[in-house]
Amino acid sequence: MTKRWSVLSLLIGSSVIFVIATIGGAVRIPWTAFLFQEEGVYTSILWQIRMPRVVLAALIGGALAISGAVLQSLLQNPLADPFTLGVSSGASVGATIAIACSFSFLGSWTIIGFATLGALLAMLIVFVLTRFIDMQMRMETLLLVGVMMGAFLSAFTSLILLFSPDETRPILFWLMGSVSMKGWSAVLIIAPIILLLSLYIWSQARALNAFSLGEQEAHIVGVDVKRLKRNMFIAVSLLVGSAVAFSGMIGFVGLIIPHVTRLFVGFHHKYVLPLSFLNGASFLMLADWIGRTVLAPTELPLGIMTSFIGVPVFLIVYIRLRKEAHHA
Amino acid sequence: MLKVEQLHVKVGAFQLRGIDLELARGEVLGVLGPNGSGKSTFLKSLLNLYPIQSGTVTIDGINAQKMTASERARHVTLLSQMKTQTMGQTVYDLVETARYAVRTTDAKQEQAFLKEVLERFALSAYKNMPLAYLSGGELQRAYMAKAFAQESALILFDEPTTHLDLHYRAQFFEHLLYAKRANKASVVIVHDVNDALHYCDRVLVLRAGLPIAYGKPADILTQSFVEQLFQVRVATVIDPRNGMPKYLY
Numbered sequence: 262m263t264k265r266w267s268v269l270s271l272l273i274g275s276s277v278i279f280v281i282a283t284i285g286g287a288v289r290i291p292w293t294a295f296l297f298q299e300e301g302v303y304t305s306i307l308w309q310i311r312m313p314r315v316v317l318a319a320l321i322g323g324a325l326a327i328s329g330a331v332l333q334s335l336l337q338n339p340l341a342d343p344f345t346l347g348v349s350s351g352a353s354v355g356a357t358i359a360i361a362c363s364f365s366f367l368g369s370w371t372i373i374g375f376a377t378l379g380a381l382l383a384m385l386i387v388f389v390l391t392r393f394i395d396m397q398m399r400m401e402t403l404l405l406v407g408v409m410m411g412a413f414l415s416a417f418t419s420l421i422l423l424f425s426p427d428e429t430r431p432i433l434f435w436l437m438g439s440v441s442m443k444g445w446s447a448v449l450i451i452a453p454i455i456l457l458l459s460l461y462i463w464s465q466a467r468a469l470n471a472f473s474l475g476e477q478e479a480h481i482v483g484v485d486v487k488r489l490k491r492n493m494f495i496a497v498s499l500l501v502g503s504a505v506a507f508s509g510m511i512g513f514v515g516l517i518i519p520h521v522t523r524l525f526v527g528f529h530h531k532y533v534l535p536l537s538f539l540n541g542a543s544f545l546m547l548a549d550w551i552g553r554t555v556l557a558p559t560e561l562p563l564g565i566m567t568s569f570i571g572v573p574v575f576l577i578v579y580i581r582l583r584k585e586a587h588h589a
Numbered sequence: 590m591l592k593v594e595q596l597h598v599k600v601g602a603f604q605l606r607g608i609d610l611e612l613a614r615g616e617v618l619g620v621l622g623p624n625g626s627g628k629s630t631f632l633k634s635l636l637n638l639y640p641i642q643s644g645t646v647t648i649d650g651i652n653a654q655k656m657t658a659s660e661r662a663r664h665v666t667l668l669s670q671m672k673t674q675t676m677g678q679t680v681y682d683l684v685e686t687a688r689y690a691v692r693t694t695d696a697k698q699e700q701a702f703l704k705e706v707l708e709r710f711a712l713s714a715y716k717n718m719p720l721a722y723l724s725g726g727e728l729q730r731a732y733m734a735k736a737f738a739q740e741s742a743l744i745l746f747d748e749p750t751t752h753l754d755l756h757y758r759a760q761f762f763e764h765l766l767y768a769k770r771a772n773k774a775s776v777v778i779v780h781d782v783n784d785a786l787h788y789c790d791r792v793l794v795l796r797a798g799l800p801i802a803y804g805k806p807a808d809i810l811t812q813s814f815v816e817q818l819f820q821v822r823v824a825t826v827i828d829p830r831n832g833m834p835k836y837l838y
Contacts, residue, residue, distance in 0.1 A: 474672060528682050
């Protein structure tokens with residue numbers, strides 16, 4: 262399949278999924294609701310509840326996928342994942358504290374606010390600690406510090422859970438991931454953050470191409486390695502932190518979507534970055550749709566859906582990659 | 590086009606000191622010395638891969654320390670490890686990365702240029718082949734093509750013929766001669782003294798981070814010098830092809 266056909270089919274596929282996700286669900290919405298003239302319950306559901314939810318799923322899926330693609334290149338590691346920077350654990354701690362202590366001084370934004378704060382603090386600590394340990398800020402050091410921080414903060418989250426028996430359920434539900442009932446205000450806040458950061462990352466496609474051959478190779482062809490690492494780290498942390506703050510922990514998207522994308526469009530980041538975003542968006546819209554349809558009216562949390570769908574897909578991709586390596 | 594003055598580099602506990610040399614375009618500088626003498630460190634410091642403690646490196650009249658990353662890439666490149674990656678990069682992808690700092694905005698011109706470079710290194714048929722599928726020699730040609738695609742006047746070669754058999758070692762020196770004809774300045778780490786004698790216009794001999802000799806190979810690489818440097822007895826024969834001495838061990 263030539264590249265042009267791949268890109269086209271991915272675009273069409275995404276649109277189809279978008280339509281399915283908006284129409285389908287616990288309440289099936291007739292296509293007439295898409296026309297602006299009608300009033301009524303279907304239109305309300307479509308525009309006030311369903312649409313923002315699907316758009317949010319798309320944005321978050323895209324953010325996680327593009328972050329995964331960037332990290333896999335920066336670390337030259339096909340198994341790198343946005344959650345290995347420790348940022349998402351920071352968001353978890355923030356959210357968990359807010360829920361456990363029943364904070365509400367920011368109204369419905371309290372949990373998100375605390376989660377964002379947690380993500381930013383975790384990012385800052387990981388950044389400073391890495392710099393302190395290793396002046397050059399090599400990616401291995403960053404990864405190590407990120408994983409350690411992640412483990413530490415996860416333990417912290419568990420500790421809070423232990424001491425908050427009444428809030429266990431809402432905390433766990435947050436941790437399992439969800440895009441429901443956030444509304445357009447959530448979309449309006451997170452959309453510019455995600456879109457601007459993703460566009461910035463896309464602009465560095467060539468630098469990332471060079472980087473995926475190793476830091477030394479990137480240096481040789483003229484990439485300002487230190488600056489790129491710093492900028493990408495900040496961009497990815499902000500993307501992942503805000504995604505997790507809004508929707509909880511949603512795994513596997515950042516890990517497998519870039520791989521699947523590369524199978525379609527090859528290695529060049531000019532294509533891999535935007536199409537990972539698109540595929541991540543489609544994947545999460547699909548996962549959300551299945552999660553709220555399959556056992557309607559119960560909603561299966563997104564994090565669970567992505568793992569159920571993600572694991573078999575990942576195994577297929579990984580086995581295929583290994584076969585290629587054996588071939589060589 | 591390359592001028593090194595009193596270069597002092599420190600990497601961990603290892604120090605490289607007091608290196609002075611000059612190299613013009615179309616010349617080949619061979620760097621020789623026992624293992625661990627700092628040959629690789631020297632090359633990498635020319636590219637700012639290792640920070641310079643003191644001294645200056647001047648490339649085409651500009652202080653290398655003062656250059657930005659992309660400016661430096663326009664003047665000098667390094668051919669070092671030849672990796673194969675698991676991300677499915679093709680030969681074309683590899684060679685294209687070299688254009689990062691030097692590419693023009695004309696996409697058609699870029700494509701034509703890359704096509705020409707691939708042809709010159711007999712890689713046209715391998716354009717879309719993932720690096721992991723290439724043989725040792727094909728990979729070497731691909732990395733050579735990449736070095737040339739960067740269009741820098743100075744090319745540094747860091748132990749490129751290790752692990753390669755005679756065919757590919759010979760091929761490497763063909764490429765080196767090609768670089769010479771293309772008026773590039775080359776710095777090559779040489780392991781075989783005979784290669785230094787045959788291909789290099791100047792040699793720099795290092796031992797434990799210090800330069801112990803610099804100048805024309807024929808002047809420096811006498812039999813006694815070679816024996817002393819590498820602690821091995823050699824016999825001298827004359828190469829019937831060009832009348833130059835060759836050392837047998």
